[in-house]
Amino acid sequence: MLSIGRAAPKGRGTGLNPAGRFERIAFEPEPAVDAASEDDARPVPTEFFRDTTRTVLSRNDSDDIPFTYSLNPYRGCEHGCIYCYARPYHEYLGFSAGLDFETKILVKEDAPDRLREALRARTWSGEPIALSGVTDPYQPAERRLQLTRRCLEVMTDCRQPVSVITKSDLVTRDTDLLAELARVSAASVALTITSLDERLRRSLEPRASSADVRLAAVATLARMGIPVGVMVAPVIPGLTDHEIPAILARAADAGASWAGYTMLRLPHGVGPLIEAWLVEHVPGQRARVLGRVRATRGGHLNDSRFGSRMRGEGTMAALTARIFSRARDRAGLAASGPPLSSAAFRRPSEMGTLFP
Numbered sequence: 001m002l003s004i005g006r007a008a009p010k011g012r013g014t015g016l017n018p019a020g021r022f023e024r025i026a027f028e029p030e031p032a033v034d035a036a037s038e039d040d041a042r043p044v045p046t047e048f049f050r051d052t053t054r055t056v057l058s059r060n061d062s063d064d065i066p067f068t069y070s071l072n073p074y075r076g077c078e079h080g081c082i083y084c085y086a087r088p089y090h091e092y093l094g095f096s097a098g099l100d101f102e103t104k105i106l107v108k109e110d111a112p113d114r115l116r117e118a119l120r121a122r123t124w125s126g127e128p129i130a131l132s133g134v135t136d137p138y139q140p141a142e143r144r145l146q147l148t149r150r151c152l153e154v155m156t157d158c159r160q161p162v163s164v165i166t167k168s169d170l171v172t173r174d175t176d177l178l179a180e181l182a183r184v185s186a187a188s189v190a191l192t193i194t195s196l197d198e199r200l201r202r203s204l205e206p207r208a209s210s211a212d213v214r215l216a217a218v219a220t221l222a223r224m225g226i227p228v229g230v231m232v233a234p235v236i237p238g239l240t241d242h243e244i245p246a247i248l249a250r251a252a253d254a255g256a257s258w259a260g261y262t263m264l265r266l267p268h269g270v271g272p273l274i275e276a277w278l279v280e281h282v283p284g285q286r287a288r289v290l291g292r293v294r295a296t297r298g299g300h301l302n303d304s305r306f307g308s309r310m311r312g313e314g315t316m317a318a319l320t321a322r323i324f325s326r327a328r329d330r331a332g333l334a335a336s337g338p339p340l341s342s343a344a345f346r347r348p349s350e351m352g353t354l355f356p
Contacts (some may be wrong), residue, residue, distance in 0.1 A: 007280060009044045009099075011206050013080030014273055017098040020091030021268060044103050046078055048141065051106035056114040057129065064310050066336075067163065070133030071115065073147040075106035077135040079167060079208040082277045083234055086134045088268040097269040102207075105141060112150040116348050119158050126345025128161040138168035140207060152177045158348055161186040161340035165231065167208040169217035175224045184344035188227040188337045190260075191218050193247050195240045203281045215254045222255025229258035229337050232324070236264045237292035239285060241320055245327040252331035259333040261324050263296055263312040271301040292316055
């Protein structure tokens with residue numbers, strides 16, 4: 001059982017580190033006498049580990065996900081978003097979905113080489129790749145490690161179609177590569193925006209860019225001729241759903257051409273983590289938020305069924321869909337980005353390398 005009184009350390013989404021669901025032995029620390037102890041205020045450093053995965057492209061056959069192949073240079077994410085549906089993936093590695101997820105990051109150092117190998121295969125014909133689909137390819141470590149950029153260099157060499165989704169303005173660093181791909185209809189970018197309320201946003205996503213900075217990134221990408229849209233994700237019913245019209249209006253003003261959304265998902269250990277976050281940050285809204293989440297998930301905090309997991313079901317989910325659709329129409333935004341083209345794709349072995 002989680003200790004919901006444990007505050008998040010400075011710059012982190014949670015202070016909780018529950019045992020993973022596959023662990024047979026767990027360590028339960030003694031609760032602090034003072035909930036606001038020095039340990040809670042002390043920053044927790046990030047640790048990096050080599051990920052020796054031999055393949056970097058993941059394939060999915062889910063009807064409710066708009067891509068088949070994805071590439072994730074990192075596992076775990078320093079952004080520390082409390083609601084992140086990817087947190088339970090860390091449990092497969094022997095880590096916790098809590099603080100471990102945002103402080104123990106696995107790095108695929110040879111991802112660019114593995115990607116080049118995959119694109120060289122005769123069975124590969126240039127199918128679009130999502131970058132990254134699970135954890136953010138532009139999380140803080142990317143500024144130093146540049147794995148995402150090096151993967152984009154390989155894709156640019158091969159004119160490999162790629163769709164990028166991120167919460168970071170660091171994506172604008174790579175506009176040279178993305179613009180090159182966009183010239184052959186092989187690139188698009190989506191910036192995720194959850195809330196325009198900076199105080200709320202900072203507690204939900206402690207190490208991600210502010211909404212203003214992300215919207216500035218939208219404007220930069222649009223000016224460079226790179227197709228760019230906005231994802232309002234996740235919509236947290238009872239907490240951020242009222243912001244949908246304002247987010248879409250500002251996205252359109254910034255130059256976005258399309259917008260989409262997903263409803264809050266709370267798989268496995270994410271539910272208890274966000275319950276603790278509600279108690280710590282917005283205790284007066286806890287009952288309303290959890291009640292509305294359950295209203296979209298058949299009385300539960302999560303519904304993992306394909307087809308309903310992204311949007312939810314019931315009256316509340318239908319109302320959210322209607323509000324979003326009308327706000328998107330008023331803003332003049334399309335429901336999806338332009339299709340990516342594989343027509344210009346060429347295998348690495350068929351050309352020289354553009355980037356030494």
